[in-house]
Amino acid sequence: xxxxxxxxxxxxxxxxxxxxxxxxxxxxxxxxxxxxxxxxxxxxxxxxxxxxxxxxxxxxxxxxxxxxxxxxxxxxxxxxxxxxxxxxxxxxxxxx
Amino acid sequence: xxxxxxxxxxxxxxxxxxxxxxxxxxxxxxxxxxxxxxxxxxxxxxxxxxxxxxxxxxxxxxxxxxxxxxxxxxxxxxxxxxxxxxxxxxxxxxxx
DNA sequence: TGCTTATATTATATCATCCTAATATGGATA
DNA sequence: TATCCATATTAGGATGATATAATATAAGCA
Numbered sequence: 001x002x003x004x005x006x007x008x009x010x011x012x013x014x015x016x017x018x019x020x021x022x023x024x025x026x027x028x029x030x031x032x033x034x035x036x037x038x039x040x041x042x043x044x045x046x047x048x049x050x051x052x053x054x055x056x057x058x059x060x061x062x063x064x065x066x067x068x069x070x071x072x073x074x075x076x077x078x079x080x081x082x083x084x085x086x087x088x089x090x091x092x093x094x095x096x
Numbered sequence: 097x098x099x100x101x102x103x104x105x106x107x108x109x110x111x112x113x114x115x116x117x118x119x120x121x122x123x124x125x126x127x128x129x130x131x132x133x134x135x136x137x138x139x140x141x142x143x144x145x146x147x148x149x150x151x152x153x154x155x156x157x158x159x160x161x162x163x164x165x166x167x168x169x170x171x172x173x174x175x176x177x178x179x180x181x182x183x184x185x186x187x188x189x190x191x192x
Numbered sequence: 193t194g195c196t197t198a199t200a201t202t203a204t205a206t207c208a209t210c211c212t213a214a215t216a217t218g219g220a221t222a
Numbered sequence: 223t224a225t226c227c228a229t230a231t232t233a234g235g236a237t238g239a240t241a242t243a244a245t246a247t248a249a250g251c252a
Contacts, residue, residue: 135228135229136228136229136230137227137228137229147228147229147230148229148230148231150229151229151230151231152230152231154229154230155230155231167229169228170227170228170229171227171228171229172228172229172230
């Protein structure tokens with residue numbers, strides 16, 4: 001059974017999605033958020049990375065619809081919005 | 097149950113792996129090779145992409161252990177070596 | 193209002209990736 | 223060996239991604 005050809009647009013979407021994941025800091029962010037939502041400050045401390053840098057990486061993930069966020073007062077909590085990243089993370093984790 | 101922290105090295109490996117996949121032409125190559133192995137010329141024609149460009153993209157995928165190749169005379173056949181890319185491709189395919 | 197904390201944005205320099213064009217390698221065959 | 227076909231490599235400029243530093247926004251509180 002021959003698979004249907006995938007459109008160029010779809011491939012570009014997928015590439016953008018994967019590119020957003022393809023960074024050590026962003027993967028670390030995913031791994032933390034899989035355990036539960038976190039605010040920017042906590043992420044910054046957990047990852048030992050500057051706040052602006054974490055914020056930029058969160059922006060990348062948010063802009064691709066991978067993460068969502070919710071402001072609560074002056075604190076912004078990020079969480080995983082696209083469950084496919086969890087599946088992909090699991091595949092990466094189950095190492096040979 | 098708390099997941100064990102993933103090492104920085106591991107995260108960098110994963111990022112490299114995902115970065116190798118994160119390109120429309122390389123995803124197209126994967127989609128073709130999922131259907132069966134192919135030589136460079138066929139890939140170049142199927143993707144309507146110049147031979148040197150296809151060769152470069154194949155080199156990227158090969159260098160990350162994603163593809164393997166086998167020379168048969170003057171023809172080189174590429175095939176999927178790391179089955180994880182098939183799983184990831186499936187996750188991308190089963191679109192909402 | 194002024195101050196502090198939390199987060200986001202912008203600018204910039206550096207480094208990586210991309211495609212194209214040109215060239216090189218390597219096997220087959222006349 | 224000369225030539226052809228298949229593939230790989232290299233060099234180039236263009237574009238994109240990155241981290242840092244500096245600055246901006248925005249909420250809470252004295």
